[in-house]
Amino acid sequence: MGSKEYFSEVAENWDSMRSGFFSESLREKALSLVNVQQGRAAADIGAGTGFLTEALLEKGLEVISVDQSSEMLAVLKRRFGHYKGLDCRIGESENLPVADASIDYVFANMYLHHVEDPSKTISEMARLLKPGGKLAITDLDEHEFMLLLTEQHDRWMGFKRSRVEAWLIAAGLKNVQVTCASENCCADSSCGSGQARISIFVAYGEK
Numbered sequence: 198m199g200s201k202e203y204f205s206e207v208a209e210n211w212d213s214m215r216s217g218f219f220s221e222s223l224r225e226k227a228l229s230l231v232n233v234q235q236g237r238a239a240a241d242i243g244a245g246t247g248f249l250t251e252a253l254l255e256k257g258l259e260v261i262s263v264d265q266s267s268e269m270l271a272v273l274k275r276r277f278g279h280y281k282g283l284d285c286r287i288g289e290s291e292n293l294p295v296a297d298a299s300i301d302y303v304f305a306n307m308y309l310h311h312v313e314d315p316s317k318t319i320s321e322m323a324r325l326l327k328p329g330g331k332l333a334i335t336d337l338d339e340h341e342f343m344l345l346l347t348e349q350h351d352r353w354m355g356f357k358r359s360r361v362e363a364w365l366i367a368a369g370l371k372n373v374q375v376t377c378a379s380e381n382c383c384a385d386s387s388c389g390s391g392q393a394r395i396s397i398f399v400a401y402g403e404k
Contacts, residue, residue, distance in 0.1 A: 219307070223318060223397065224252050225245045227333040230401050233258060233270075234330035237301035238239070240325055242293065243308030244285075247273040253304070254280045261295055263288040290318040293325065300325040307382070309336045309361075310353040316364045323368040326404035332370060334361070335378055335402040361400050370402030 210226040227249070233239065235257035241250045244262035246269055253260045253301050270285045277283055283403055288294040290312040303322045312318045337355035358375040365373045378397040 199363070207244055219380055219397065221252075221380050223335055224249050224306065226336050226378050226380070226399055227306065228256070230251060230399060231302050231304075231331045233302055238299065238302045239302040239304065240293075240295055240322075242303060242305040242322055243290075243311065244273060245269050247277050247295045247402055249304050249306050252279060254282060254301075258282065258302070258357070260284065261286060263295065265289055290314075291321055292326040293321050295325045296323055298330075299325050300358075301327055301330050302361050303330070304332075305334045307336060309334060310351050310355060313352065315353065315356065315361075316367065319361075319364045323365075323370055323402070323404065328355060328404055330404040332365070332400075332402050332404075335397055336361075336400070338398055340393065340395045342395065355395060356398075358398050358400075361398070365400060365402040368402070370404060373400075373402040375400040 210354045231257055233253065237258055238261070239253045239258045240261045240263060241253060242263050244250050244313065247262065250262045250273060254277055261284045261392055262270065262273055263286050265288065267287055270287065274285050277341040286294045291314060291319070303325055305322060309315050326332060339355040339357050341354065362375045374396055376394050380397045382397055384395070384403045
């Protein structure tokens with residue numbers, strides 16, 4: 198099973214599952230770093246059921262929520278479709294359905310470790326940014342917990358922060374920083390084979 202199939206399968210239960218992995222303070226860390234302004238345009242890449250989308254809409258932003266899973270987006274639209282500023286789009290990591298230089302803020306939460314090519318994905322997200330636009334990525338530090346590959350169908354076992362920093366710079370971003378999010382991702386094995394506890398980083402760059 199690939200990540201697309203996995204997330205389509207768990208879409209209806211994802212909100213309760215996600216709450217056990219990490220808390221709402223993670224999105225607040227990303228939003229405060231970017232310092233989002235009401236009325237601006239944001240893109241939530243790998244939006245899932247709307248963990249980041251919800252906070253962005255509540256702060257008065259116009260939000261394009263992109264995910265490869267129609268089942269995930271169906272849950273998102275059911276929860277937040279009453280917001281006039283929401284636009285949901287099906288899209289893949291290396292071919293995002295958003296115009297060049299059209300977005301003020303791009304966010305990706307716990308998305309990078311599911312894509313085939315993280316470097317290309319970061320470059321694709323940078324493509325969406327207007328001059329002066331900001332990108333924030335929250336994801337897992339490098340780890341050795343195999344259960345995330347076998348049970349949650351991750352593609353990558355987290356990342357070295359220096360590598361993520363290099364990818365952001367290669368994508369043409371400036372004022373790049375990759376720091377600790379002061380949050381851990383915790384996951385229990387569904388078959389009782391162990392527990393994963395992994396530190397989370399937040400990466401930032403400007404167009």
